Amino acid sequence: MFYWSLAMEYMKNYAKTKLTYRADFWVELLSDLLFQGVNLIFILIVFQHTPALGGWSEAEVVFVYGYFMVPAGIFGAFFNIWNFSDRYIVKGEFDRVLTRPAYNLYQVLLENLDPPSLFGSLVGLVIMVLSWGDLGLAFSVVDILMMVIFTIGSIMIYAGLFTALTAISFYSDAPTGILPLMYNISNYGRYPVNIYNKIIRFTLTWLLPFAFVGVIPASYFLDKDHAGLSKLAILTPVMGIVVGAIGLGIWNLGVKKYRGAGS
């Protein structure tokens, strides 16, 4: 209850700051979408020149991309601490966070909300529904349930990985550049993983499981089983719990090590 009311207060605060630059809010939202849209445009342009991508049809690849946008959008809205090292460690704002009674990571996340990102999820859902029709897939209530479970699993994978990487700043305050690096690797998961070579494929499935935030859970809904991916789909929530727990563990260890910088 306490945590819920906190979230509400932060939301209100966010709305107030955004209302000062109203026009800019919309431009930002649009440019965010465009940012996401580039990959979609890439897919659409490319499929004008080829009928299939590694055995996947256009509607299927678009469907996978639509799925990817849903967890990615929710994740982006709640996890926006890309400047954590600068703001909280180097400038020392983490001291302030630690003196308060709510869980530190929760506070940090709420201070950096980015709700416009949720709009991407909405667009992703629309894309999924449209290509669902294109593909002529059967629909059942179970699909909605699975969609919710997969989405939560995917978000936890993202959250776990990036929390763990952000926690590196507790150990080293020098910029490591590993976050943008990982963010770029995550792009690989949006496309059918069977087009990559074995090493990359293994990495994306088991080591940095970005394939579980995109192609693997999405293939559960498709009729055709590509490269045995839909069998793995059911593991999405399991991977989510494992990766999420590891991420949180590394974070908590890091907080223990935190000494505060400067004055």
Add this chain to the structure above:
Amino acid sequence: MNSAYLELIRIRFLMMLAYRVNYYSGIVIYTINIGAYYFLWEAIFGDQKVLAGFTLAQMTTYVAVSWMARAFYFNNLDREIANEIRDGSVAVQFIRPYNYLFVKLMQGFGEGLFRLLLFMGPGLALVCLIFPVKLPTDLGTWGIYLVMLLFSFLINTQINMLVGLFAFFVENNEGMLRMKRVVVDLFSGVIVPVSFFPGWLAVTMKWLPFQAITYLPSSVFTGRTAGDDVLRVFGIQLIWFLVLIIPIALIWRMARTRLFVQGG
């Protein structure tokens, strides 16, 4: 006077050199991106030999050199200019005995020089080791490519200046800056070569400056554009460079009379 501008190049170069560690990860990031597109294009080509005038070998080279060219010409002058306008420090620049836009250009050039030597150069070498990139064997091609690369930088910088200067007219142009970045990446041909665009879009692109940033020079590099066409393509770049001076000069004249500093 000129020595002052040269000094600006030198200082920015040294400043970038001090933070060079940031760019080592940049090389890896660009290699990862090139890798992603390499595998994608491989799957896209499948059994097909030629797509939109590209063979797979040409496409690999195109993707590699385009991304690495981006590593060179990319800069944040738009954001720098917008920030200086917003926090008011541009007012101090007005009273100094040099041209503000030239100063920005020189700083951008210093950064570009750093990026060419420590980012694009080693990056391209690394990419050539990993992926089957075919470098041109003709020395003339290298020569004209380097000249065109310089114009890529100039045109991209001009567009950055235009967008940055818009901060004179709106209170916050952060959204615009982001939008510009996406538009330039997409339409310049880094992500998809312009010849892949559907008909109407490809025609529109012929009349916009973006193709001059990546698509035209990279086409020369891959050998798709050869002979007299090279001169024609270089002419397009030259014309855009000259044409873009006009709106920048106009905006600069208009802007100086309406500086509005927020909380300065």
